[in-house]
Amino acid sequence: MTAAAIKPKRVLPGFSLSLGVTLLYVALIILIPVIALVLKGAEIGPARFWEIISAPRTLAAIRVTVTAAAVATVFNAFYGLLMAWVLTRYDFPGRRILDALMDVPFALPTAVAGIALTALYSANGWFGAPLGLAGVELVYTLGGVILAMTFTSIPFVVRAIQPVLEDLDPALEQAAMTLGARPWAIFRRVVLPAILPAWLSGSTIAFARSLGEFGAVVFIAGNLPFKTEIAALLAFIRLEEYDYQGAAAIALVLLIFALILLALSNWLQFRAARHLEAKS
Secondary structure, eight states: OOGGGSOOOOSSOOHHHHHHHHHHHIIIIIIHHHHHHHHHHHTTOHHHHHHHHTSHHHHHHHHHHHHHHHHHHHHHHHHHHHHHHHHHHOOOTTHHHHHHHTTHHHHSOHHHHHHHHHHHHSTTSTTHHHHHHTTOOOTTSHHHHHHHHHHHHHHHHHHHHHHHHHHSOHHHHHHHHHTTOOHHHHIIIIIHHHHHHHHHHHHHHHHHHHHTOOHHHHHHHTTOTTTTOOHHHHHHHHHHTTOHHHHHHHHHHHHHHHHHHHHHHHHHHHHHHHHHHHHO
């Protein structure tokens, strides 16, 4: 037997077993629940589905959800970029602690986050009391919904941009500086094109995460219909009322939003990979 005929040993199992296990996991955990929701929504019928979605309370809940998620995403897009820049370009005492704190929203249960935010920003809370004196109220308002969504989705933007900034060759910026380019021009023409796909991808995932947020919002929003009630909460209320069609219709709308955003995110990641291959 020649050396070329000897197959190298692999640490992981063979392709068939690995593929079978992964496909089984995808089917049980992801595909079957999604397909079940789609089939449940298809049973409603177009007329009934439109009646549920076009109801004033449903439209108000979707409007609150999309508006709050959009505002939170815009804030996180710029704050996340700034935080990723600070963590990668500067060395200061406590940088590793600050870097670790960016993952707290990942590890913290969303219900716990909602309770903590409500306690801090309530009328007698540490932050809520001084804000109340200034005439700013967050608890039981749209601002509270935005605050909760911002807290839970900020790591997606930071962690998407941070590795790209770390891999960006500083020599490119130094070369631009020696040629007389100003800092803003260097960022706009050198740094931004390199991080733009990751920035947009992280912001898109953050928006999708905000659309589906439930635990953190339900405590601080007060769940007031037509004011602070989000779509996920309305679907839960319909489920408690044994209105399974109403719950399925609202959930299906959120699923469609999520699939569109995830497809957009994957496309942006594909563009990012193509960009890096073209530069290498």
